[in-house]
Structures are given as C-alpha cells and as structure tokens.
Amino acid sequence: MKFKQNDAQNQRIENITSNHLVVGVDIAKETQVARAVTYRGIEIGRPCSFKNDSLGFQKFLNWIKTIQKQHSKTSVIFGMEPTGHYWLNLAWWLLEQGFEVVVVNPYQVKSNKENRDNSPTKNDFKDALVIADMVKNGYYSPLRLPTGNYQALRVLMSDREFVIKQFITIKNQIHRWLDIWFPEYHLVFKDWSCKTSLVTLRLFPLPSELKVLTPKEIYARWKPHMKRRASISFAEALVEKAQQSIAQTVAPEQVKRSLLFLLDQYEALSIQLAHLEQEAISLLKEIPQAQSLLTIKGIGKITIAGILAETGDLSKYRHGQQVLRLAGLHLGEDSSGKHKGKVQITKRGRSGLRKFLYLAVLHLVVNNEEFRALRHHYTKIRKMKKVHSIIKLCGKLARILVGIVRQGQSYTPEKVVTALNAA
Template sequence: MTATDTTASTLLVAIDISKHRHEVLIGVPGKKRRRRMTIMNTLDDFQRLSAALVGYDLPVRVGFEATGNYHRPLAHHLGQAGFELKLVSSVGLARTREALHNSWDKNDPKDAQVILHMLEIGAIQFFHDPLVTGVADIQELSKTHEIVSRSKTELWHRILTHYLPLYFPEAERFHRSSRTDWFLAFLEKYPTPTMITTMSREAFVADAWQVVGRKVSKERLLSDIYATAVGSVGLPVHPDSDAVRMFRLVLAEGRSLVRQRNEIEVRAVELLSDLPDYQLLTTIPGIGPINALTILAEAGDLRRFRHHRQFLKFCGMDLATVQSGMFRGQSRISKYGNARLRRTFWMAGQVAVLKRTNSFRDKFERYIARDRHNAHLRRKAYTAIAAKMARTVHAVVKHGEPYRPFFEGASPGGRTFV
C-alpha cells in the first residue's frame, strides 16, 4: 500500500497536525527553498491554505500523520478542494526522524520536514475519508458501542469489587450474564439483605415477581434469594442512608448503559441489514451483528485488498521474525496493525470453535490434538483460528459468496498459512 510513483511535477505539501494549529511545509518542484505556513484550526485558515495551493497551478499531494481525530476536518476540507491526500505512518515517521536527524527530539517544524521527505521518497499510505466513502455512521456506531460496553464492564467490576462485598456478598452467584438487566434492576430495588428479610418469603416472592422478568423456575429462584438474604453477612446499613443512595445511583447508571448498548445494537442491525457485505459476514460462524459492524467500520471496503496477506498485514496478523546472522527467532504476529480488528477476529474465533460442523472447529481440534491441556498450544491455536477468520472474511466479501463449511481454497505452493 506504499506509493512509489514519481513526484517530479507534483506540489508536495507536508502538514504536522495538532489540536489548535497545523505546521505546513510546501515543496515546489524545481525549487530548493520550501515555503512554510502556520494555519489555525479555523475555516478561514483552511480556505487560505486551499487558495495558496490552488495558486501554484500544479497537481497537489498532501501528506499528514493521523493524529487522533484532529486531522479529519482539515483532511475533509482539502479532499473536497480536489487535492490528493496521503497518510504517513506514525511508526515510519518516528524511525525516519531518528535516521535523518540522528536525534530522538521532536518538534512540529521538524516533523513537517520529515513528512515532506517521506512524500518525496513515496513512503506513504492511502487515506480514505469515512465521510466520503460512506462509513462515517458505521464507524461512530461501532466506536460508541465499544465506549458504552467498556463503561458497562468497568461499572460492573466496581459493583463486584466494592458494593456487593459490602452490602450483599452472596448475591453475586445469581448473576449469569452481563447482557441482561434484571439483576441490576433487582439490586436497585433490594440493595441490602435487610430490605428482603423485613418481608415474609411469600410477600417477597410476590413483590419481586415482576422485577426479575421471565425466568425458568422463577419461584424457586426467588425462594433461593430469600434464603440467601436471611443468612447474609452484608453490612446492616439503613435503607435511607447515603451509602445505599450511592449504590442505587451506580446501579441506575449501569441500567442506563445497558439500555444505550441495546439501542445501538438495534440501530446497527437496522442500518446494515440490507448491506450485502453485512449479509455475507453474518454467514460466518462466530460473526454476529456487532462483530460484523466492527469489521465494516474498521476495514472499510475489503475489496481494496487484492490478497488476503495484505488484509492480514492491515490487521497486524502477519508473521514477523527477528533474524541476525546465525540467529533466527521464533515467528510471531507483528501486531503492527488495527488492534480492534485483531480483537474482533480473536473473539469471533473463540465463538466459532464452540459451534458444530465448521472448518474453524476442525482446524482448532487438529491443532490441539497433540496435547489438549497445553495452554501455550491452545493460545497458538486460537491465534491461528483468528488469522483464518480474517482470511475467510476477506474471501467471503471479495468473492461475494457466503461462507461454506469445510470448503478450503487451494493455497499457493500447497502451504497452509497461520
């Protein structure tokens, strides 16, 4: 994905991005002297830069390093003005800066010089504006879902490690899944055992019947909770105390996060259900609506990767080996790529190997056949399954065909890649 075409007749523009202002260095073909500009993060300065570049009456190629989301407004404005946009790798920028200046120090004007040098030698990558390519909504849904899910997990850990040990330690065994809301709703109504034991068992069952929702053997479950509350060692705090109010405040926040997560998931299905790529992805074992949403948000159009090895490298799942002289280290995945995609494929692979009649489970079983209880071997097997999941996703979308269990395409040279 590195561009190597000639830049002899192209105006090269290097921009070092920051939150409030951007350092611009312009290289004019045939001239050694470079023009410097400093523009603020305002529409007037964006238009001033565009007018200056148009004034050269030459093809323009703009290079910049992705810096958080601060580059997105400027990149969109320059893209709409018709300029060619290129990304510069953050790792490549740091290594090139050290090689050129023999120093580790960093400042914005120096970074602009290094970016311009990388534009000149063609060490650049493609930039795809999500707003132009039509994946902006998908990306925001995916990222917001991750934020809400992480907040929900952090809050649940706080409940498990702080509030439940204080007020109702024995209640943890009744929790089964973080996907459900009933347990938080139950604790919100009965945050301490004393609020349960003040009633008779029959009265408690009748009072909590609607709170726990639909359950198998609901009466037996509530009777078990009542018996547990009778023997609880939780602190005897007053129901109207500030401690209980704070506990309920946290529980209400948890229920709100559950509702937000569910709303995002429903909206994601509505948005993607008619998308052909989404329909193809959901035929693969282990990939449901949220995993498919993440893949489409992070990878964009998978057809731009001509070979699955390019996609594996984009995900950071390509093999890398440290070698020097007679020494050759063990090959490992590089992890220089999209971490969210790697995690998604890892999680999807763990689900796929639990399902029946698919090639993922078959490969996993063959991988661990030597020693099923070897943790290191199982971890390598899960890594191989995650890489296979990435290859399968690429193949399914690129060829436009749904997943077929136990169908393996021929590998070049007969090799089986990790």
C-alpha cells in the first residue's frame, strides 16, 4: 500500500480524541509559555509561564496534572516549534515523563496566527494557543529525536559540517593571500594544497625569497621534508615566476606570519576532519541497517552516515515520501484559476538531509548502472530537465533506503531495473 499524505493527515486528526488535553508550548531561551485546549479547540485553564530549568519543568508538570484532574483528561499531547536548540531539553524531559510530543512547522504557525482573532498581533501567549490549535487540527509531525548510536552519529556529522565550513573559509583565505602576495604561484602549482606546495609555502612563500635562490638550493631544501619530491623543473619554474612576479614587497615578516597562521589552521582542520570521518565510519559498523544500505553500489560511507544522522532509524518511516518531506524535497506549486504555477521543491525541511540525498544521487548517476539508466530514461525518453531528473531520483533513492531497512534486505538491482521497464 502506497503512502498518501492525506491519509496521514486524517490519522493525525483521528489520533486526537475527546480524552486528550492538547498543550501548545511557545519556546524561548529562558521563559516558556503553555496553553491547553480540548480536541474541539476550547481553551481550558489559565496560561502557564515557566522557566527553562528543573523548577520550571516541575511547575509545568503540576499545571498539567491539575488541568487533567479538573477536566478528566486521561491523555496529553504536547506541541512545540523546533526553535533553535532551546526546545530540546523540554522535549527530552517530556518524553522521559512518558508524554507524547509532536512538532509544528514555524511557517505554519505564522500562517495560522490570525485564525482566532483576525489580527497580525504576535506574542508568546498567542503563539502557544496557535500551536495548540494546529495540533488538534492535525497540523503536526511526529517527533523523531535520535537515540543511541544515531544521536552519536548526528553529533559527529554536525561537528564535521562545522569543521568543513571553517576549512573552506581558511582555504579561501589562502587563495586570497596567494592572489595578493604571489599571484604567479598557481602557474607552478595548480593545486596549492599538495605536499610539495605546502612545504614550499612554509619554507619560502614570498617571491623575494625565491629570487635569491637557485633551483638546486630549493630542491635541496625540500629534501628533509619529503620522501618524494617534485622534479627540479618545479624549482626552476618557481625561480622564473618569482623573478617575473608583480607582487609588492612591503611588510614581508608580517605577510609571512599571516600565511603561516593560515597554514597552521589548515593543517589542524585537516586532521580534525580526518578524525571525525574515521570515527563516523567506525560508528556505522555498530548500526546494523547501515551495512544493508552500504550494499548500494555508488554510495560512500560518509554519505550514508550523513543520511542516517539526519533521519535517525529508518525503520520508523513507513514510506520514502516521509523522508522526502523531512528533507523538503517534496513538490509544491502555486496555482489559481487560469494561472498555472511552477512546480518546484518546497525546501521546507532539513537542509542537511537535502544535501546528502542530492550528493548521493549525483554519485549514483556516475557509479551505479541502474541509476544511470534511470537518469537516461528521464532525460532522453521523458524529456525531463537534468535538475528535475535528479530530484526525481532523490525520491527513488529515499524509497529504496526505507524499503531496504523495513524489509531487512540488501540492495537488489533487479528491482530497480524492473521498475525502469515498467516506466
């Protein structure tokens, strides 16, 4: 049976019964606000403001139990916006107490804020009521907080993303340094990050230093730092380009110190990145479903680690469409009357998961025969644009990932080929 979003919406509405107390919580750094309604949207009890600490959480719990007792409500469902990181402690605490916790989309909260009072007014007390109304109407998503190895993997991949951003910044700064102080350098070393280039930049980065050296002296200076050195022709090219350089010669000591600082940062980040990736790969060995996913030819271990870090346990998903919605890769359009809007991805989801799915498909198109055939079918037979075909293949990959995990099987190329023939 295929997954239908309308069916899921109906199931979420049916999940809220007359015995439910629906609580909306507006998240903030220090003080949260909560309001409670019945399954029909009738507010009961007074609003509750509580601090983001243990005493505040206990006050919140006492408020809930009081309302439950007064109105004979046996079940409670909590809804909240995933605002930054401030909501995590409360969500974990509520789960530990055995409550059901769901999340609502901040975009939808903004769209629904005028439902009750037809006013654009926005404040914490109003937002809490809007969130409660959205939950009782079924406009929420189940909370999927990673646990165990999935949580550890999420932390590792988050740290990796942070290091990569810094790494790119440092590389850009080194590019800038070379463009200013040795613009001819790239004519000798097309890749400035190779071993010989890094040693050269540390020993004699400025053209003024290279001008006074012979190629043999440069070659000899390389020897203690490298087992395999570049040929003497590289040294000759360095001297030649240094003599032709248009770079300024002002503040040489300060300029060199600036480069050495950048190189130290570059090498430190390289080591950190390698350690994080190695730890993530080791952690994958402890996740059984990761081994099944790695049977897909063309997807690397880091890509699988990134996908699992964003989705958590894939066995909790009923269909690949849920993964697409989590990534914001599901399609949407803006049409009315005679106007036909452009169909495009919504991007209402996790950008990290969107990136890893997209990169995975790019690798599969190159290295996997079945996905390469699908790409050819979409672009040549069905005349899709190349970008559109990639997005469609992201959906195919999401369904394959969920199917492999739920069925406990390895990747079966024959099923993909059968689907292609059917298309």
